[in-house]
Amino acid sequence: MTFSQHVAVITSDEQALIVASDLADDFKRDSALRDRERRLPHPELEAFSRSGLWGISVPKAYGGAGVSNVTLAKVIALISQADGSLGQIPQNHFYALEVLRVNGSEAQKQRLYAEVLAGQRFGNALAELGTKTAHDRITQLRRDGKGYRINGRKFYATGAIYAQRIPTSVVDENGVQQLAFVPRDSKGLTVIDDWTGFGQRTTGSGSVVFEDVHVAAEDIVPFQSAFERPTPVGPLAQILHAAIDTGIARAAYEDALYFVRNKTRPWIDATSDIATEDPHTLKSFGQLSIRLHAAEALLERAGEFLDRAQADTQADTVAAASIAVAEARAISTEISLAAGSTLFELAGSQATLAEHGLDRHWRNARVHTLHDPVRWKYHAVGNFYLNDEKPPLRGTI
Structure with missing residues (x-):
């Protein structure tokens, strides 16, 4: 290794x-x-x-x-x-x-x-295709002497192709999910670069195949129990997704500013000869700016709630962190998509030329925000504030 x-x-x-x-x-x-x-x-x-x-x-x-x-x-x-x-x-x-x-x-x-x-990277082999729901797992963990054997196939394995260990969700003989920290060079483990998503193109989020892969007992960490009691594991996963989308939104916004300032021509009906003085453009940038700043503020707020949940882990603090993160996830989804799309409305046809590569922002946002549906974020947030209903204990809400 x-x-x-x-x-x-x-x-x-x-x-x-x-x-x-x-x-x-x-x-x-x-x-x-x-x-x-x-x-x-x-x-x-x-x-x-x-x-x-x-x-x-x-x-x-x-x-x-x-x-x-x-x-x-x-x-x-x-x-x-x-x-x-x-x-x-x-x-x-x-x-x-x-x-x-x-x-x-x-x-x-x-x-x-x-x-x-020491510099080791962990990837992941969590999600699977063809199961009843996106959260179901069928990859098997079976005891073999002092260790275990893994058999199954994973997809959306972001980072696995670059990793030295691949944490893998597996189901043991009692039907309980565990997390196996599998060495990348294990015999029978194959990482396949078959990710063809039109966005997030270099994440390497393809397949990992396990064919009778040995894993030592000391490399098995309990997984399912992290969602059978209040823990910060779920909101921690989600705040990272919100951060990714917020960063993509900021990139699209900054590129839109640069393009309009330096390359865009005003529309024929505009009263100014300078694109940056077009009143409709100013309004659109105002709307984007406010939503982006709100997303960044909610991301920071979510981090503060999560810090409190890690320091004092109980049902109430974890629920509050989960909701704060869901709020950040909701707005980061919307602003990343809006910034990536509005960029072209403001910058004009020139911005669509391939040499600029500006389409990557919307493509990246569109693919990444499909990780879990934003409509369920609003449901969880509304149910929490209106009905005092805590969100479910899992990696996504």
Whole structure:
């Protein structure tokens, strides 16, 4: 198993944000080219890993920075603004680390956190095609001597192609879901680059096939129990998705500003010779600005609620965090789609030329926001405030 070399160890929230901002500047440079050519970002991910950012959620007690969820969300938003795919790739890495924090044994935490701080990336093999619902799992975990064997097939395995370990949801002989932290180089494990989504094109979100794959008992972490009691695992997963969409929205908005300022011509009926003085354009930018700032504020607020739920985990704090995150998810979905689409209305036909690559923002937002339906966010939020009904305990609401 290989690790990234010369990995930095980030020690504070402030350092994490500075490093993320610097990396984002580098990642933005060729983001349109990577999208257009579906060039998988192997060198960028190595830089990402060496920066130490993949270890920032490791608790201080285990040598990490233990950054706040406000900071974690900002880091993901910054990277997603530069490149939506790069921002999504570590999402399930941080999700797996939260499952480990909540349900892992002390020995598992010591060992797996150390691997992350040394530069190891975790992917994921959670979702499956062809099951009754999107949350059903049939990949099997069966005991074999002192260890286990895994058989099954996964899809939407974001990050697996780039990972050294692939946390995999499996169903044991008692019908209980576990999370197996499977080494990427395990015999019988095949990662297939068959992701053909029209957005988030370089996430590598394809298939993972397990054919009698051995996994050690010490690499199995309880999974289902994280949703049988109040834990922050669900809202942690969701705030990262909200951060990705918020970053994509900010990228589309900034590109719209640049294009209208520098390239767009005013419409024939406008009273000004300058596109930036068109009253309809001003109104549209005003609407986008307000919604984007609201999304960014709700994302920060959601991080604060999640920090409280991690510090004092009980039914009420987890429910409040889940609702705050659902609010951020709802508005980030809408502004990412609106910014990606309105960009062309404001910038004009010139903006649709392939060399600009501006269509990637809407495509990335459209594909990523399908992760779970925004209509159910509004249902959960309304039910919470009107009927005092807590949201369900799972990874999505």
